[in-house]
Amino acid sequence: MTMISRVLGLVRDVLFARFLGAEASADAFYVAFKIPNFLRRLFAEGAFAQAFVPVLSEYRAQGSQEAVRNFIDRIAGCLGSALIMISVLVVVAAPIFTGVFGMGFMFNNPEKFQLTTELLRITFPYLLLISLTGFAGSILNSYDQFAVPAFTPVLLNISLIVAAAVVSPMMQEPVYALAWGVIVAGILQLAFQVPFLLRLGLLPHPKVDWGDESVTKVLKLMAPAMFGVSVGQINLLFDTILASFLPDGSITWLYFSDRLTELPLGVFGVGIATVVLPNLSRQFISGAQRYSATLDWALRMIMLIGFPAALALVVLAEPILFALFQYGEYRPVDVQMSSYSLRAYALGLVAFMMIKVLASGYFSRQDTRTPVRIGIIAMVVNMGMNLLFVLPFHFYWQMGHAGLALATSCSAFLNAGLLYRGLRREKVYQPDDLWLRFGGQMLIANIAMVAFLLIVMRYMGDVSSLEAYGRIVRVLSLCVAGIGIYVFTLWVMGIRPRHLRVAS
Incomplete structure (x- = not known):
C-alpha cells in the first residue's frame, strides 16, 4: 500500500x-x-x-x-x-x-x-x-x-x-x-x-x-x-530557512531531491519501522527473547534495501530526474541543480532508514530521553555543517542548496551511529553471527549492480534528448535491470528467501 x-x-x-x-x-x-x-x-x-x-x-x-x-x-x-x-x-x-x-x-x-x-x-x-x-x-x-x-x-x-x-x-x-x-x-x-x-x-x-x-x-x-524523533525534520526546516536566502528555485530543487529519497525511505524504512514498533513493544512488555532478533532482522532488511537504493540514486540521479520532471516549466538546468542535492541526500539514505528502526528500539521500551540527547548532538552538528557548506566563508567550499542536503546526510550518520552504540551498550541489541558473511554477500552484489549501471549508461546515450515516453522506458529498464543484477548476484552468493525471515 x-x-x-x-x-x-x-x-x-x-x-x-x-x-x-x-x-x-x-x-x-x-x-x-x-x-x-x-x-x-x-x-x-x-x-x-x-x-x-x-x-x-x-x-x-x-x-x-x-x-x-x-x-x-x-x-x-x-x-x-x-x-x-x-x-x-x-x-x-x-x-x-x-x-x-x-x-x-x-x-x-x-x-x-x-x-x-x-x-x-x-x-x-x-x-x-x-x-x-x-x-x-x-x-x-x-x-x-x-x-x-x-x-x-x-x-x-x-x-x-x-x-x-x-x-x-x-x-x-x-x-x-x-x-x-x-x-x-x-x-x-x-x-x-x-x-x-x-x-x-x-x-x-x-x-x-x-x-x-x-x-x-x-x-x-x-x-x-517530539524533539528526538523529529530531528531530521527540524534539520530539513533549517535547510528551508537557509535555502530561502539562496536563488529562486533552491527550495524546489531540494524538494524534488527529498521526494525521490523519500520513495525508498517511505516504502521500506518507515514501513519496516511501523511494523516493528508494536511488535517490539509487545515483546518488551512480555519479556520475550525475540526482541533482539526482531531488531536485528529490521536492520538487515534496511541494509539489504537501503544500500542499493542509495547507490542507484547516486548513479542514476540525472536520468531519473530527466525522466520524471523535465517537462513544461521544469528546465534542464533545474534537473542539473536537483541532481546535486539528490546525490547528497542519497548518501545519507541508509542512515535515514536506520534511524527509523533504531529509534523504535528506544521508544518500544518507553525510553524517549536517550534519542533526545542524541538528537540534540546531531542537530547542532547539522546546523554547523550547514553554515560551513553554504555560507561563503570559504568560497571554494560553498555548495549552495547541495551543501544543505550533504549536511543533513552527514548528521544522519552521526545520529544513527549514536543510537546504535546506545542499544549495544545497554545490551538491548546483540547482532547475530551472520552479519560478516551477509555484509560480504551484499557488498559483492552492490558492486555488480553499480558496475552494470555504469557500463550500460556509457553506451546508452543522453536521455534528455528523448521524448517523454522514451525517457521513462529507458530509465525504468535501467532500474529493473539493476534490480535484477542485484538480486541475481545475491542468489549466486547463497542468499535465499528463507534467510530474510525474522528469527523465531
Whole structure:
C-alpha cells in the first residue's frame, strides 16, 4: 500500500514540475505545505505515535477493552483540542510563521512572502486533519492492521493530482488550487479510516481530561520524543530557512531531491519501522527473547534495501530526474541543480532508514530521553555543517542548496551511529553471527549492480534528448535491470528467501 502511495506521489510531483516548475510560486507553496507537514511529524506519525503505541500496547496487555476505549477517548479529546488551538493560532499569526520559515522571502522578495502567507492560511488546518488521521492509524497499527493507514496517503496524492491537472489550469494563480487540494485530502484521509475503527469498536468519543493518568503518561513520553524523533525534520526546516536566502528555485530543487529519497525511505524504512514498533513493544512488555532478533532482522532488511537504493540514486540521479520532471516549466538546468542535492541526500539514505528502526528500539521500551540527547548532538552538528557548506566563508567550499542536503546526510550518520552504540551498550541489541558473511554477500552484489549501471549508461546515450515516453522506458529498464543484477548476484552468493525471515 505504501508503494502505491509513493508511486502516486511521484505522479503528483511530475505534475507539480510540469505546471509550477521551479518558479517563485512553487517555492512559496512548498514552504506553506512543509510547515504543517513538519508539525504533522510531531503530532501524528512522529513523536505522538512513538509515545502512544507503547502505552496502548500496555493497556491491551492488561486485557481490558473498556480501559483501552477510555484511554483512546481521552487521548483523542486532548490531542484534538490542542490541535484546534494551534491551527487557529497559526492561521491568525501566519505572517510570523512565514517570517520564521521563509526568512529570506521576507527580506529579499516581499511578493513571495505575501503569497506564502496566504497559502499557509489555507494549508495549515491540514495539520488538524492529518494528525487525527495519524492517531487513527496508530490505533489500527497497534491491532496489526497496517494496510489501511498505509493506503491513506494515496488519497492525498489523488487529491493533489486532480488539483494540479484539472483545477490549477483554470485558476489565475495555480498554486491556490494545490493549497485547497491539501485540505480536501485531509478530510478524505480522516473519513476513510472511520469504518475500520468502528469495526474494531474503537471509534473515539473525545473527552478532554488533561489530568488523566494515561494522558499524563503519554505527554511525558511525547515531550522529549517530539524533539528526538523529529530531528531530521527540524534539520530539513533549517535547510528551508537557509535555502530561502539562496536563488529562486533552491527550495524546489531540494524538494524534488527529498521526494525521490523519500520513495525508498517511505516504502521500506518507515514501513519496516511501523511494523516493528508494536511488535517490539509487545515483546518488551512480555519479556520475550525475540526482541533482539526482531531488531536485528529490521536492520538487515534496511541494509539489504537501503544500500542499493542509495547507490542507484547516486548513479542514476540525472536520468531519473530527466525522466520524471523535465517537462513544461521544469528546465534542464533545474534537473542539473536537483541532481546535486539528490546525490547528497542519497548518501545519507541508509542512515535515514536506520534511524527509523533504531529509534523504535528506544521508544518500544518507553525510553524517549536517550534519542533526545542524541538528537540534540546531531542537530547542532547539522546546523554547523550547514553554515560551513553554504555560507561563503570559504568560497571554494560553498555548495549552495547541495551543501544543505550533504549536511543533513552527514548528521544522519552521526545520529544513527549514536543510537546504535546506545542499544549495544545497554545490551538491548546483540547482532547475530551472520552479519560478516551477509555484509560480504551484499557488498559483492552492490558492486555488480553499480558496475552494470555504469557500463550500460556509457553506451546508452543522453536521455534528455528523448521524448517523454522514451525517457521513462529507458530509465525504468535501467532500474529493473539493476534490480535484477542485484538480486541475481545475491542468489549466486547463497542468499535465499528463507534467510530474510525474522528469527523465531
